[in-house]
Amino acid sequence: MGWMADETGLEKCAANYVPLTPLSNLRRAVKIWPGREALVYGSFRKTYAQYYERVTRLASALAGMGIKPGDVVATILPNLPPHAEAHFGIPACGAIINAINTRVEPDTIAYILDHGGARVVLCDSQFIHVLAEAIERMEGPAPVIIECPDDQAGVHAQTDHVTYEELLTKGDPSFDWIMPEDEWESIALNYTSGTTGRPKGVVYHHRGAHQNGMGQILSWQMTHYPRYLTIVPLFHCNGWCHTWMIPLLGGTVVCCRDITAPALFAAFADEGVTHFGGAPIVLNMLVNAPEDQRREFPQTVEVFTAGAPPAPATLAKIEPMGFNVTQVYGLTETYGPATECTWDDDLWGELKGDDRAAIKARQGVAMPAYEHITTMTSTMEQIPMDGTATGEIMMRGNGVMKGYYKNPKATQESFAGGYFHTGDIAVQHPDGYMQIADRAKDIIISGGENISSVEVEGVLMAHPDVLLCAVVAKPDEKWGEVPCAFVELKDGRTGDEAALIAFARERLAGFKTPKKIVFQELPKTSTGKIQKFELRTIAKGL
CATH class of the missing domain: 3.40.50.980 (Rossmann fold)
Incomplete structure (x- = not known):
């Protein structure tokens, strides 16, 4: 299929085919921009x-x-x-x-x-x-x-x-x-968090690393000479492939050892950083930074955020500070970002405040390295795109891992039906944009009703006393499970469980309202994700 009638002599050769690899990005950059600043860390330049x-x-x-x-x-x-x-x-x-x-x-x-x-x-x-x-x-x-x-x-x-x-x-x-002689050759081995057992080894190939980086340039609408701040850990999906990507544009990688508000504001002000990626916890840290830790900067900083759906309240606060935030979504198995909330000015350009933030909180549509990403039922059927029906996000394309190292059974299971099964539950809006409802394991089933922990968290994050929160299932004799919220307060605030529950009840259906609120520092991974498995253990004992 697709071959011409006579293609004699039209074979692959060294002149017309080179395996795709991000290594080519740096080899090209040094020929074009040998004297341009490439890598920065304090006095190291x-x-x-x-x-x-x-x-x-x-x-x-x-x-x-x-x-x-x-x-x-x-x-x-x-x-x-x-x-x-x-x-x-x-x-x-x-x-x-x-x-x-x-x-x-x-x-x-x-x-x-x-x-x-x-x-x-x-x-x-x-x-x-x-x-x-x-x-x-x-x-x-x-x-x-x-x-x-x-x-x-x-x-x-x-x-x-x-x-x-x-x-x-x-x-x-x-x-x-x-x-590489073959772009399917392996370039990286990354291990999952292993919260439910031993971590799995995710294998990346050169083609995927190249295509993911190239695709993000398009998605981020990047031009020559970006100054990229490394906040996403390089041990997390190889920093979403950004370090491999930046040489394509002759950009500068600005390194950062400790992710603190003063360090980040200094990078924006002193290093002229134009781009960074990070979990919502990083955005939250910037939003809540005290005035004496902030610095003024003239440029608009473009931000990719992922790891957990950011609360609309956080998105509404950070953009007036000089940041343009794009929600992306992905997994270790997909080299980092796989979807993005592609912004459409014609449709949403006039939106302000919470309305604008609600659109930006969507996980969106497939990025360029992917052939098809959608939400399907367990029988591999497309769910109704009505913003209500839920299904599992599934994807196929060049940005999907080779598989799990030394684990063919898990690899086959994750690729069943010709798609990678993410385990994330989402709705799909009429325009095709996906929005995560929850991880499959994080859905709370109370009296037969499904409750999205993400929805409840978004409501609680709008309260002025709340810095961070996470909602998990708490066992209940009558309902089977009920929502239990763990809340980390802003400095100087005191927790009032009854008042916070009342705040949520005004904005949620009764069955979705948390029945218990625990005030404590939330356990987090090194990438800023809240470790809900630890909170579930606590909730079982309440």
């Missing part, structure tokens, strides 16, 4: 020529250590220059980068190192002792440790392991990068 040389030295040094194509090299690093360089340097020697969450405990790190088979680990000095404890718990051979101090932050070397900068001196700046 490198041009594209310097960035490329450091990446090349890393690739060469790893190869000199015996790392071969197909081997795994792990990282336990914050969003600092060595981590950005590793995203190019590790695959440039043919290896696969395994960026490990810096906040997981030694037992999980040991499991990941064993399961993924990492031969080398690049580790920040802050986490070197955690890594040492993890290695003691490993069942297989221990990886070689390369320590990465951060002297600018006062995080100095803790051991006598070879340091990252020492490793680079051993690399050859003329090393010939090992480019």
Whole structure:
């Protein structure tokens, strides 16, 4: 199908076909913008020529250590220059980068190192002792440790392991990068959070990493020379592929070790940051920052937010501060963002306040790397697009993982029917835009009625005393389950359970109103997601 009658001699060859890979992005950038600033962290400032040389030295040094194509090299690093360089340097020697969450405990790190088979680990000095404890718990051979101090932050070397900068001196700046022969070759191994068991290893291919990054340029309507602030952890979907993407535009990656309001406002004001991605908790932090932590900046900062649906109240407050927020949605299995709330000025340009925020809170439509994303029933049938019926978000396209490493059963289950099954429950509006109702496991079923925890959270977040909240199911003898809200208050506020329940009752159906409110700091992952599994455990004991 689709072949011409006579295509003799029209075969793929080196002249007309090159496997897609994000490695090409940096190789191109250094030829066009060798003197343009590429990578920044405080006094560390490198041009594209310097960035490329450091990446090349890393690739060469790893190869000199015996790392071969197909081997795994792990990282336990914050969003600092060595981590950005590793995203190019590790695959440039043919290896696969395994960026490990810096906040997981030694037992999980040991499991990941064993399961993924990492031969080398690049580790920040802050986490070197955690890594040492993890290695003691490993069942297989221990990886070689390369320590990465951060002297600018006062995080100095803790051991006598070879340091990252020492490793680079051993690399050859003329090393010939090992480019993929097939774009289906693996580029990254990322592990899920593992909240319901051992984490699963998600495998990315070069094609998907390239297409996801390219697609986000279109979705974000980016132009040349963006200044991108690394807030999304590089261990989280490889920072949504943004570090691989920025060289396509000759942009600058601005690194950030600690995500605090003063650090972010300084980046906007002093570094001229134009773009960042982050969870709603980051937006909430900016909205609630005290005046003495804020800085003025002239540019509008474009923001991709994902991780959990942001409350409309947060969106309504942050845009007047100089931010334009676009809601995106994705998973580890989809290289990060897969859908976006594409804004239509003709339809929504006049909307203000809560009405505008309500549209922006949608998860939206498929991004360019995806062939089809929609909401279907368990029998793979399209749900009615009426904004009421619910189904599971399913997707297919070049931005979907290869599968789960060493887990064919889970891979087959997740790809049943030719679509990736996300496990997220959503409605679909008449215009096709999806809006998450909940994770399947987070739906509260009370007396036979389905309650979206996201809906209840959105109402509670509009209360002036509430900083963050999460709603989970609490067992109930009469109704089976009832909503239980966990609320983190703003500084200086005191919790009034009865008043907050009354506030919710004015805005929700009675059965959706929380029956119990607990005031406490909410447990969070390193990417800002609230750990509802911990709250469910607490709720069961109430």
